[in-house]
Amino acid sequence: MDFALNDEQKMMIETVRRFIAEELKPLEDELETNGELAKEKAKTIYRKAKNLGLYGMNMPETFEGVSLGGAGLSNLDRILCEEQFGHTSDYLIRRAFGNVYEPLLHCKGEQIERWLKPTVAGTRTCAIAITEPGAGSDAAGIKTRAEKNDKGWVLNGSKHFISDGLWSDFFLVSAKTGEKEISMFMVDKGLAGFTLGKDQKMMGLRGTPHVEQFFDNVQLEGTALLGEQGQGFKLAMGALNVVRLAQVGARAVGKASHVCELMVNYASDRHQFNTKIGDFQMVQQQISDSVIEINAARWMVYHAAWMLDQGLDAREQIAMVKVYAAETLGRVVDRAVQIFGGMGFCKELPIERYYRDARIYRIFDGTSEIHRGVIAKSVLKKGAVLFDVNR
Numbered sequence: 001m002d003f004a005l006n007d008e009q010k011m012m013i014e015t016v017r018r019f020i021a022e023e024l025k026p027l028e029d030e031l032e033t034n035g036e037l038a039k040e041k042a043k044t045i046y047r048k049a050k051n052l053g054l055y056g057m058n059m060p061e062t063f064e065g066v067s068l069g070g071a072g073l074s075n076l077d078r079i080l081c082e083e084q085f086g087h088t089s090d091y092l093i094r095r096a097f098g099n100v101y102e103p104l105l106h107c108k109g110e111q112i113e114r115w116l117k118p119t120v121a122g123t124r125t126c127a128i129a130i131t132e133p134g135a136g137s138d139a140a141g142i143k144t145r146a147e148k149n150d151k152g153w154v155l156n157g158s159k160h161f162i163s164d165g166l167w168s169d170f171f172l173v174s175a176k177t178g179e180k181e182i183s184m185f186m187v188d189k190g191l192a193g194f195t196l197g198k199d200q201k202m203m204g205l206r207g208t209p210h211v212e213q214f215f216d217n218v219q220l221e222g223t224a225l226l227g228e229q230g231q232g233f234k235l236a237m238g239a240l241n242v243v244r245l246a247q248v249g250a251r252a253v254g255k256a257s258h259v260c261e262l263m264v265n266y267a268s269d270r271h272q273f274n275t276k277i278g279d280f281q282m283v284q285q286q287i288s289d290s291v292i293e294i295n296a297a298r299w300m301v302y303h304a305a306w307m308l309d310q311g312l313d314a315r316e317q318i319a320m321v322k323v324y325a326a327e328t329l330g331r332v333v334d335r336a337v338q339i340f341g342g343m344g345f346c347k348e349l350p351i352e353r354y355y356r357d358a359r360i361y362r363i364f365d366g367t368s369e370i371h372r373g374v375i376a377k378s379v380l381k382k383g384a385v386l387f388d389v390n391r
């Protein structure tokens, strides 16, 4: 068992770390204050990140024998980058490094030129639209329907909370195509009958719009169907599985590490009763608990990524990561607010923002309750040895 990172991985982490510190961190305050980033600045960070060769890092370099332009990273390498991404805002990461969903690799024929390639190149932006007002945790309970006609499919229904919904060029939309059958469609913005509703304001994640969508007899071409008819639920769940590990698990570890660093520095600088507050055992316990939990979460994330790279089924491990990393982040930011005292609650420092931004991690991409349910069901069915790597 080798826990060491190789030189290439260390260099990649250092490159991403430097890029975030030099290019993205300075934009955080503007984003928080204005709720958006000037277009030229978004373009600049995209261009600079592209030069690093890490745009579309989860996509392969070639696809069906032709160049696709992805970074072709392994799951573990991607996770190492995603952990660093946690050190800044998700919005800035999406603008710089993109957000290309894995189901797009099911594109075939003309779909490749129209949807896959431009998304990997960053000239088109894609978002995923599964959740509906009446179907959140129960993603199979959607009401949106697509019915076949002679021109392709007719889409009716609605979605909400769709991240990046305002400016994405197209959406991966899940829809019922039979009583118990769900398919996935690539739906371009601007199609007749497809309208965006309000931007649903959130507690945190400033900058990212989360919007409602309405489909009123939207005529889709036959080519809009992604993968096979009836494969949509599997595609959606497969996409979310990797998102949970990368954008929730690894980023939560990065965010918790970042906040932990700030609280350790503060505990060393801040004096009360003529001594550093870090000298008080009750403060020390909050720091040590944070470090212990971050360390455990990090190894869970790396292990699950390693499993994916071995071609193993890591669904249960990823469910554990989703719960543990998200909840670790929640505990660490809560302790940070406490250690910073009044300054932790004050908008002059970013701690209160980190606290607000962290809360969603326990909710999106499957709530903690849903993932605990998945883990318990698996253990009850397969036995408690399921998670013993020695068995």
Ligand SMILES: Cc1cc2nc3c(=O)[nH]c(=O)nc-3n(C[C@H](O)[C@H](O)[C@H](O)COP(=O)(O)OP(=O)(O)OC[C@H]3O[C@@H](n4cnc5c(N)ncnc54)[C@H](O)[C@@H]3O)c2cc1C
Pocket (backbone or CB within 6 Å): 127, 128, 129, 130, 131, 135, 136, 137, 138, 160, 161, 162, 163, 164, 202, 205, 210, 360, 363, 364, 365, 366, 367, 368, 369, 370, 373
């Ligand atoms: C900021 C943000 C961004 C999002 N981005 C996207 C996006 O880009 N695309 C997209 O499709 N969706 C997106 N979502 C939707 C998100 O994935 C859902 O909010 C999430 O899955 C929970 O669904 P819900 O909000 O309907 O809660 P509900 O499913 O109504 O759950 C409410 C409560 O009931 C509990 N509960 C439900 N079922 C069970 C059960 N079986 N056992 C135990 N407890 C249960 C839940 O854990 C929760 O505590 C986003 C949401 C937010 C807030």
